[in-house]
Amino acid sequence: MFATALKSNQTIESIPKDLFNAIETLKKELNAIILAHYYQEPDIQDIADYIGDSLGLSQKAASTDADVIVFAGVHFMAETAKILNPNKLVLLPDLEAGCSLADSCPPEEFAKFKAAHPDHLVVSYINCSAGIKALSDIICTSSNSVKIVNQIPRDQRIIFAPDKNLGRYVMEQTGRDLVLWQGTCMVHEIFSEKKIVQLQVQHPEAEVIAHPECETSILRHANYIGSTTALLKYCQESTSPEFIVATESGILHQMEKQAPNKTFIPAPPEGNCACNECPHMRLNTLEKLYLSMKNRTPEITMPEDIRVAALKPIQKMLEISAR
Numbered sequence: 001m002f003a004t005a006l007k008s009n010q011t012i013e014s015i016p017k018d019l020f021n022a023i024e025t026l027k028k029e030l031n032a033i034i035l036a037h038y039y040q041e042p043d044i045q046d047i048a049d050y051i052g053d054s055l056g057l058s059q060k061a062a063s064t065d066a067d068v069i070v071f072a073g074v075h076f077m078a079e080t081a082k083i084l085n086p087n088k089l090v091l092l093p094d095l096e097a098g099c100s101l102a103d104s105c106p107p108e109e110f111a112k113f114k115a116a117h118p119d120h121l122v123v124s125y126i127n128c129s130a131g132i133k134a135l136s137d138i139i140c141t142s143s144n145s146v147k148i149v150n151q152i153p154r155d156q157r158i159i160f161a162p163d164k165n166l167g168r169y170v171m172e173q174t175g176r177d178l179v180l181w182q183g184t185c186m187v188h189e190i191f192s193e194k195k196i197v198q199l200q201v202q203h204p205e206a207e208v209i210a211h212p213e214c215e216t217s218i219l220r221h222a223n224y225i226g227s228t229t230a231l232l233k234y235c236q237e238s239t240s241p242e243f244i245v246a247t248e249s250g251i252l253h254q255m256e257k258q259a260p261n262k263t264f265i266p267a268p269p270e271g272n273c274a275c276n277e278c279p280h281m282r283l284n285t286l287e288k289l290y291l292s293m294k295n296r297t298p299e300i301t302m303p304e305d306i307r308v309a310a311l312k313p314i315q316k317m318l319e320i321s322a323r
């Protein structure tokens, strides 16, 4: 399992008051780039050199000439950066920042599932471990999954893993029959359909926008469905003054920055919890980001044979996305 980033001997005294400045200084010293996902806390988004969705982040990781990549996201994202950059130091501020969706698909079980479906091509959502990527033919993200499946010949049978909700959405959009691994994201499966409908009644001008990791019961109320970057773009372009946002609530920071005159309402979860915040993403903090750069750890590593096998399907995705 992963080790934690903040060891008990790393006391609060060793953290400077002006973290923003200290991080900027370390960035220059290390020739580092900070890549952040939209689900990171606002301070991290504000200090990042690049903020994006999973596709944008992997494209940036593939093209950067920095020596060190500091990945403010979750493990599978930093792992993808390392697969693309074996000779760079890739840091993840908290190695415990995993993903329930990636965890729902262990490579040993998936290898059996794949063996039970011979003649199937494996398309895997990027939210999976390097071990699953190594067993896949093409990787996709939420922004290119439909495009990727559409370019596969129609008579080719396909396994889609690990997200059954995204898989179902791709089936609807492409009219294809996919064999789905039954994984889900713990954040996107908790939205309350009833509360969203109540919000629509209270805010008749609001549009519902949703990430395709949401369940069908939520997606059927959506005026627009897309990846985090696509949702952000939609909010800027739509004439609607209000949005009910069915994805991790961290993205509201960018939405409010980019469209300050509009109102963004986070879609409520079933219970009275903050379950629309990803507990894995939120393990990263500005303090841990600083410490990871100062100590050049925790570093992402993996066996070379897995890295090489995982690289091919990622490269295929990047090639198709560039067309």
Ligand code: 13P
Residues within 6 Å of the ligand: 052, 053, 054, 055, 127, 141, 142, 143, 185, 211, 213, 226, 227, 228, 229
């Ligand atoms: P995107 O970044 O592709 O929108 O996916 C969201 C997500 O769940 C990342 O963990």
Ligand code: SF4
Residues within 6 Å of the ligand: 039, 074, 098, 099, 100, 101, 102, 127, 185, 186, 187, 188, 248, 278, 279, 280, 281
């Ligand atoms: Fe994984 Fe869901 Fe968190 Fe994204 S939001 S990192 S899919 S648990």
